[in-house]
Amino acid sequence: MNAAQLEQLEARAKIIKALAHSTRLFIVNELSKGERCVCELQEEIGADISTVSKHLSVLKNAGIVVDDKRGLQVYYRLCCPCILNFFGCIENVIQENARKQTALVREA
Amino acid sequence: MNAAQLEQLEARAKIIKALAHSTRLFIVNELSKGERCVCELQEEIGADISTVSKHLSVLKNAGIVVDDKRGLQVYYRLCCPCILNFFGCIENVIQENARKQTALVREA
DNA sequence: TTTCTATTTGGTATTATAGCCAAATACTCC
DNA sequence: GGAGTATTTGGCTATAATACCAAATAGAAA
Numbered sequence: 245m246n247a248a249q250l251e252q253l254e255a256r257a258k259i260i261k262a263l264a265h266s267t268r269l270f271i272v273n274e275l276s277k278g279e280r281c282v283c284e285l286q287e288e289i290g291a292d293i294s295t296v297s298k299h300l301s302v303l304k305n306a307g308i309v310v311d312d313k314r315g316l317q318v319y320y321r322l323c324c325p326c327i328l329n330f331f332g333c334i335e336n337v338i339q340e341n342a343r344k345q346t347a348l349v350r351e352a
Numbered sequence: 353m354n355a356a357q358l359e360q361l362e363a364r365a366k367i368i369k370a371l372a373h374s375t376r377l378f379i380v381n382e383l384s385k386g387e388r389c390v391c392e393l394q395e396e397i398g399a400d401i402s403t404v405s406k407h408l409s410v411l412k413n414a415g416i417v418v419d420d421k422r423g424l425q426v427y428y429r430l431c432c433p434c435i436l437n438f439f440g441c442i443e444n445v446i447q448e449n450a451r452k453q454t455a456l457v458r459e460a
Numbered sequence: 461t462t463t464c465t466a467t468t469t470g471g472t473a474t475t476a477t478a479g480c481c482a483a484a485t486a487c488t489c490c
Numbered sequence: 491g492g493a494g495t496a497t498t499t500g501g502c503t504a505t506a507a508t509a510c511c512a513a514a515t516a517g518a519a520a
Contacts, residue, residue, distance in 0.1 A: 245378055245397055253374035253381075256442050260377075264369035265478085266361035270353055273361075282497060289353055295479055297498055302477095307449040316487060316496050324448065326441035333434035334364050340432065341415040373508085390467060403509055405468055410507095424466050424518065 262306035263327065267291065268299050271320075275309060276328050279321035370414035371435070375399065376407050379428075383417060384436050387429035 245253075263269065267289060274280055274288065286296045300320055303309045308327060312319045322328075353361075371377065375397055382388055382396065394404045408428055411417045416435060420427045430436075 249378075250374060253377045255446050256377055256439065257372055257374045259442050259445050260368060260438075261372040261477095264365055264372045266358060266365045267478095269361045269364055269368075270357075291478095292480055293497075294481080294499080297496095298478080301498080307445045307452070313487085313497090316494095318497060324441060324445050326444060329441065330368075330438055331364065333432060333437065334367050336434060337367050337415045337432050338363050344415070369507095375508095400510055401467075402469080402511080405466095406508080409468080421467090421517085424464095424516085426467060 259306045259308065262302050262308055263330075265299070265302075267296075268303055271296075271299060271303065272308070272322065272327060275320060275322045276325065279312070279319045281317035281319050283317065285320075367414045367416065370410050370416055371438075373407065373410075375404075376411055379404075379407060379411065380416070380430065380435060383428060383430045384433065387420070387427045389425035389427050391425065393428075 263272065270289060271285055274285060282293065282297060282300065285300070286293045289296055300309065300311070304311060304320070308323055309320045310323045312321070371380065378397060379388075379393055382393060390401065390405055390408065393408070394401045397404055408417065408419070412419060412428070416431055417428045418431045420429070
């Protein structure tokens with residue numbers, strides 16, 4: 245693994261890491277339906293607004309969302325909707341895991 | 353965000369988190385070319401073998417790879433190659449970020 | 461059985477992440 | 491300008507992740 249390769253892998257990991265949290269996945273899912281302001285997301289999530297803001301900044305920093313200040317509110321929206329394609333594969337993995345689990349139990 | 357929804361998001365996050373590390377992305381990429389045993393991966397990665405083994409167990413635990421012991425070696429292979437489809441989108445995000453970066457610099 | 465080799469597991473130190481509260485900003489409206 | 495509102499930032503604590511070393515395990519070969 246050389247330096248250039250490591251750098252590329254770390255750049256990828258950074259983006260994937262930004263998605264690797266249930267709250268941020270929730271946000272991505274919400275934004276897939278359209279833009280939302282911070283307070284709307286905060287209400288649905290139920291965490292402290294500063295927590296929500298920090299999750300949004302992780303997503304923004306990774307380039308997954310963009311923000312747009314209008315009046316008092318800041319609106320966020322998905323920047324790369326291709327991210328949504330991940331979930332089909334992820335669900336496959338989850339179902340496959342469940343299948344293996346039942347197979348193991350049956351075996352015992 | 354109700355309990356069932358949270359549970360689903362956490363299941364997804366677990367799998368994404370398993371991918372969110374440069375070493376594990378390297379492993380996934382290697383395995384996309386075919387199965388590898390731990391010592392082959394260790395040699396390419398250059399970390400302690402216990403470190404590599406733990407990375408593999410994270411991937412295995414997430415259901416991304418499966419292992420197969422043959423003789424003294426344990427061979428790992430990708431379980432859900434659809435994971436590889438992620439990287440196109442990730443690279444998009446990276447390039448888009450680079451584009452924005454240059455635009456910002458030009459602006460200044 | 462004993463020895464050797466590949467891998468995993470346990471322990472531990474270091475670093476990163478997540479959450480809350482309080483304080484700072486930024487902007488609107490009076 | 492001053493008050494009020496939405497959001498971000500800084501500080502702190504608790505928890506989780508990473509990496510290494512050393513020890514344990516599993517199986518092969520002698």
